[in-house]
Amino acid sequence: MIRAFRSELLKLRRLGMLLGGLGAMVGFSLLAVILTVARADSNGRGSVSIAALSQPDGFASILQRGSDFLGIFALGVVAVATAQEYSSGALRNLLVRQPHRVRLIAGKTLASVAYVVVSVLIASLIALLAAELIMPARHVDTSAWLGAGLGITASTVGNLMLAAAGFGVFGALLALIVRASAPAVIIGVAWTVVVENLLARAWPNVGHWLPGQQLSAIVAGGNDISGYTWALGLGMAFVAAAAVAGSALFRRRDVAV
């Protein structure tokens, strides 16, 4: 599995992937910072007040605003990396060199997930740096973010990384099912953004049991739909189930590409 992990990292480290994946995550994190600054006002009639941003959880709230995109992006990156093996035909070469299929897919998925998790961390740190530079111009006091709020900021980044890992595993499962990048990403986005949100709004109790809603609740540290502990437990159970289902499917299915 370690060889599969290292082999996948060799593939992922190519310049285009680094610029495309990491660059998009950094770009969107910066956009979240800029939009928050632009819409912040002193009386809170905008989306957020300057006073709220100056609180210890001010930066955490900015990260949470961009979390849905980062999750979807993590799903997309892992889905594309996995499905590419089918579309390029490279999978048959890989399986000749590593016939233990579960080791192969586990190593590859771990590498892809590690890539998106590290990308989320880097994007968060760059967003923090940018916010520290920009916010004082709007009279936002950021001293509490890394002072009294250091724990909140760190745990939010950690939760964001955890959720990205979960979305990544879901992306891998979708890619293994449909064996093509575009359908896997479309299905993942449609389910997460459209289907789950509609179900959760129509029937809040249903949202309590949906996988994407749990990962969103983890980033928020718990929300109206699920408490943090529930979301963490159920969300990770979904992720584990997806990993087992994907491995079983990959192990059994003929490779005819």
Place this chain on the structure above:
Amino acid sequence: MIVLEPTAAPSPAGDPPGVDAAVRTRGLTKVYAGRAAVDHLDLVVPRGRISGFVGPNGAGKTTTLRMLLGLVRPTGGGGEVLGGDIADPAAYLPRVGALIEGPAFYPQLSGRANLQVLATLGGFSKARVDEVLEVVDLRDRAGDAFRSYSLGMKQRLGVAAALLPRPDLLVLDEPTNGLDPQGIIDTRAMLRSFREQGITVLVSSHLLAELEHVADWLVLIDRGRLAFQGPIADLLAGRTASLLVAGESAADLEVIAAVARGLGHSARVVDGHVHIDEAAIAADLNRAAMRAGVTLTEITVQRATLEESFLAVTGGVQQ
């Protein structure tokens, strides 16, 4: 020569006499949606030789190779590769190199990076990557993106990937597909060099002529079933011969054809010649034609090509 009728049962005796098999299957079968792509195939590939695996497009060659490489699960039957059961491909794949259905690599990565991905996965050194690039003469272009390669270069990179594990068995699926004549000649030379190194080579093609000059052993399949397997010399020895005959005038041709039919053989007039299905009657035909008042100006013995022998075995049309 070993010829099995399509409906023949798997041979209980195992390998043909004197053959040390690197690959052998017994009753190997793969059924897709009720249709047998491979149908009770008893295949033998001798060790240390070049074996041609030939059949029309859709005959089941690639499906068979995929089963030997653990990519596709057989519906029935079984087999061994390098002494390992095909139900456990991990037992033998570290000693097998393969190029299946054309070279498939990541288009954005360079040739070298593509090989490094596979070398890392297989536990081979970076130095081995450079060695195989040297073997296929790709070192100068190894840093270029795979997508920029010509078809011939892509094929060579595929062969390089197959050579990474220093294989005892090399499985190459249509390695000359799309190559120009020089590329085909180079590929044949490469196959011979592998044989000289003691590597068993199993190379598939839908064109028998491509393998005629390089293979020692042939396996012919048609519609998923074994049509022939054995030394290529056996297939050549079994070739039939016919006569091509001409007379002094066009009017003589029908007379010659009638004379040949009178001797009990099939004859037809085509393009200024009479084609007769049996070469052994040349002397009798000459005498009979003289008696009929016709002087033969040309008698040529025509041996069936290997392709025609193949078609006679499979009873079909080679694509």
